[in-house]
Amino acid sequence: MTIDKFQHPININLPQSTESVPNKNSLNSYLPIRTKGNDFDWNAVIGLVLRGLMRKKIEKYTYEQFTNDCKLAFEAKLGEEEFWDVLQEMYFDNKDIFSVSPELLLFRAQKGEFSAGDARVASMFTSLLQSSPPKKFDAKLNFIEKEMLDTLRNKMSDDSSLKTTEKPYLPFLSDAFREDLKFLSNRPKYLLNEIQSFLSFYGFTYTAQLSLALPDWRTGKAPSEKPLYFIMDHERASNERIHVKNHGYRLFSESTARLFPMMTMLELLQPEHGIKEAKKVPLWEIAKNIEESNREDLSQRLENFARAFRSQRQLNTSFDEANSALDWLNNIVKLAIAQFSVGERFNINKRYMLEVEKTLASHFIQSRGRSGRVLVLNQDYIILLTNLVVGENEKLRFHELVSGFRQRGIFVDKQTEQELIKFYERIGNVERMSDSGDAVYVRKTI
Structure with missing residues (x-):
């Protein structure tokens, strides 16, 4: 040997x-959290994550220069100065152009645009991403937006600076993160709408699952997902719900110690x-x-x-x-x-522990009076997770969907399963063949 x-x-x-x-x-x-100084800007974090995803950067090229280059390009092709005034108001004055393609968000990952705290938080996600192939976005754009994006692409350069410096602690979650980000990347507009919620979710579930996995180091095996129970944010949390009481917020809080x-x-x-x-x-x-x-x-x-x-x-x-x-x-x-x-x-x-909860977990915790604190998912997170789990499939059986939730660190009891089915029926993305979970199919909402 x-x-x-x-x-x-x-x-x-x-x-x-x-x-x-x-x-x-x-x-x-x-982990990106320290005992103090954990303020960060989601816009900068998103820009850095997309920079790592694309392996592209734009340096020494300001937003003002980009705006001026777009102006020159349109004046040369259209020859009408008044038309540019309309475009400037529509896309540039309030930076609405950032909603055109994820590539525009590279402006938020330029030197001087992010702090050390932003970089630490982004590194958690680039670590989950590991060494995935560079991603190109193929957004469905109109002629004007394509011209603007081509102007930006001419100023992009390859970037390999955001390398991961650690092997994944939770390979199962890293795999899910890459698969989900691939799904979002194939739908650039949806990615732009959901990227903050997506990263917020993974920041929390990664931290929670890491804290649960730490005691199992002696097995010498990569961890698997550990039960951690959530309810929908409108549900009651009675003390009779043992999993919710003992394997929800209480377990998360104890584990972060x-x-x-x-x-x-x-x-x-x-x-x-x-x-x-x-x-x-x-x-x-x-x-x-x-x-x-x-x-x-x-x-x-x-x-x-x-x-x-x-x-x-x-x-x-x-x-x-x-x-x-x-x-x-x-x-x-x-x-x-x-x-x-x-x-x-x-x-x-x-x-x-307080910094972890405040910075990464606050969107997933609610106080429920005598029942104490519980872990919750609101409807927006449920829809996002549902779309990610269904993925490229047309639909999934409900029990397969619940299994996909577990692979991402989300466990629910039977009562919440019934509430989920009711919720899917209300928004119209479920096919119920019978009352059993095996005969309920759930579709994406996009």
Whole structure:
């Protein structure tokens, strides 16, 4: 067995002394949220995501220059200055041209148009996208809009700067994200209408599913979707609905407590700096590679790190019995959680949890009086998800649709299933062959 085959576990960063263990917890991958400074602009995030999707950019070319170039092009072809005045009012004065094609949104991804926070949030989506082929948009445009878009395309250049620096932690969700974005990309106008809701949904479901998947690292297997229950936003949430009560908001909130502790520890276990093109890897992949490696010193190195970390953080946490490298990795994870259970670090983690909820989850949480908080989907999100799951199919059986929801991290109980069918009947995109779910078909709304 060669060293190269198991480069990641062999090259994980394991300081050998207390002095070399960092005394601060940093988070630079897999999640864009920090303990503060999480404000971001959706317009900039969308522009950056589309830039990564298209692998195109427009730099050193301002919106004003573009407007003037369009003016010159139309004056040369039409020869009527008054006609340009009409076009300028229709498309340019209020930037309504941004609704013509996703390519126009590259103006929002220019240097100086986005902040570090915008870039962090966009990186979460480019990481989900991974290395998908560049996408071209084929919008159905009139002659005038085609001329404007051709003017812009002449100023575009190839861009490979927005590369993903990490392997997907949730491959199942990354696959769904790419498939859904492909569906939207084939319908540019629909994409422009729904891109913010689409990214908002995936930002939340990715964070929720990541928090649920973290404890399963020891399996060494890529996570699958974990149950997390939602209701429609008009439904009642009684305490008798056990899944909604115990496996909805409460489960999400409890799970987010492990995000910052475990993800900051994961930063310390990443491949050593200087390894060419090394991508950051999930904890479950580190465990897999350690299990498959024949390096005899891994257990000792992990033990040394665990003891150095415990000493540096001044923790009195006892170690579980350890007979293998994975046992010592388990002790390291235990320390990661323990350091945030007391003192100021406990407050830091609380602030992080609040930032996650405020920044990525607020559209999916409602307070329901005595029933407490619940996870909800409003009708707009339900229609969007329905269209994405049905995809290129003409229609799907209802139980297949529910299965597609689960693949995207959305679980519903039987009561909500009946409410969904009623909702689809109201908007007219359902065919009911009988009262059973197997005989109910759901169509797209577009």
